[in-house]
Amino acid sequence: SQQGEEDPQALSIQEGENATMNCSYKTSINNLQWYRQNSGRGLVHLILIRSNEREKHSGRLRVTLDTSKKSSSLLITASRAADTASYFCATDARGNTPLVFGKGTRLSVIA
Amino acid sequence: EAQVTQNPRYLITVTGKKLTVTCSQNMNHEYMSWYRQDPGLGLRQIYYSMNVEATDKGDVPEGYKVSRKEKRNFPLILESPSPNQTSLYFCASSLSTTGGTEAFFGQGTRLTVV
Numbered sequence: 001s002q003q004g005e006e007d008p009q010a011l012s013i014q015e016g017e018n019a020t021m022n023c024s025y026k027t028s029i030n031n032l033q034w035y036r037q038n039s040g041r042g043l044v045h046l047i048l049i050r051s052n053e054r055e056k057h058s059g060r061l062r063v064t065l066d067t068s069k070k071s072s073s074l075l076i077t078a079s080r081a082a083d084t085a086s087y088f089c090a091t092d093a094r095g096n097t098p099l100v101f102g103k104g105t106r107l108s109v110i111a
Numbered sequence: 112e113a114q115v116t117q118n119p120r121y122l123i124t125v126t127g128k129k130l131t132v133t134c135s136q137n138m139n140h141e142y143m144s145w146y147r148q149d150p151g152l153g154l155r156q157i158y159y160s161m162n163v164e165a166t167d168k169g170d171v172p173e174g175y176k177v178s179r180k181e182k183r184n185f186p187l188i189l190e191s192p193s194p195n196q197t198s199l200y201f202c203a204s205s206l207s208t209t210g211g212t213e214a215f216f217g218q219g220t221r222l223t224v225v
């Protein structure tokens with residue numbers, strides 16, 4: 001499957017700093033999405049970027065997509081303790097293909 | 112409120128005792144799926160459904176069954192649970208079957224098989 005791989009697996013930063021997480025995938029995609037999961041809870045959609053887009057913003061979130069390198073990054077600016085969570089990228093290919101998730105990055109923001 | 116509802120939230124059962132985890136969505140979504148989440152392995156898809164009476168295996172379907180008799184419901188059935196099925200399970204739904212739409216997740220079912 002075209003599972004994405006997030007990097008790093010875990011990240012610990014101070015409140016106010018920026019957090020950058022990366023996602024690499026193996027095959028051509030139609031869309032890439034980022035999700036957030038608070039401990040043991042359901043995933044919540046953050047942002048979707050299409051294969052013909054290079055950058056997208058939503059509040060303190062900035063997502064980039066480089067299809068030539070098959071990679072995406074999620075930047076959270078001015079992080080807060082409440083941003084502590086696991087972040088997952090998910091990809092889908094053209095046609096009726098299921099959404100495939102990576103293993104996630106655990107972000108800890110220390111107040 | 113738009114939501115995906117799973118029940119139960121927590122379940123402890125014994126090996127071999129059939130169980131069903133229910134999933135229901137109120138958004139008229141076509142696409143529904145089940146995932147299991149295990150430490151270090153991320154989310155792995157068990158089964159998915161493109162529409163009523165249309166189900167397909169995901170990456171880890173062994174030991175599970177599903178059905179999609181109605182659009183809103185997508186139950187996960189473990190006919191003979193085993194300890195290696197101890198996991199955190201999530202149901203998800205999305206509007207489109209062709210991708211490009213966000214998935215809505217249930218709150219999860221933590222299953223322990225002893």
